[in-house]
Amino acid sequence: NAGVTQTPKFRVLKTGQSMTLLCAQDMNHEYMYWYRQDPGMGLRLIHYSVGEGTTAKGEVPDGYNVSRLKKQNFLLGLESAAPSQTSVYFCASSWGVTDAFFGQGTRLTVV
């Protein structure tokens, strides 16, 4: 099993550009999450989903949108990238609010 797969692994964007990060899980998990991780700070929840077709805002949702059209996929969109969105993004999935499985991360730089 692949677990949780994120694409791309690295990306450089110019300010104002848009992009979509893709997360795919093959464990049939209901819950999926998008986090960002910045130096010296804990993981911060951007958006999450408790099932196919549902999404909810986390701690830092501004500037991001998400969609969960299929149970196995959770997409994170940046409509107009800003330098403050330079970060490492992690996707995770879980059966419920218990142990989470993480992807390898996407390192995004906005210049």
Add this chain to the structure above:
Amino acid sequence: SQKIEQNSEALNIQEGKTATLTCNYTNYSPAYLQWYRQDPGRGPVFLLLIRENEKEKRKERLKVTFDTTLKQSLFHITASQPADSATYLCALVSPRSNYQLIWGAGTKLIIKP
């Protein structure tokens, strides 16, 4: 404010000794607390979960304690090995957090041969 605090300074331990990492929290009544390991350039990996009504949990060389009076969890690695070197993250789940994980920033552990 609501906080989870882990020692931001790296912890250096001699191989074979017990490493103890601390996770303190304020303004939460966690339903449970989790510990994860994160290696450079990788995502966190789940290690242990302890519930509010449990004092201690063990898994092989790992032990977690949970003191709701002190608002603290301790994470122990006995007989430490260089391969245990990593950053260790604690995260809690609470009704106050809408049952979503709230994360500490992690403590870097270095095991020296």
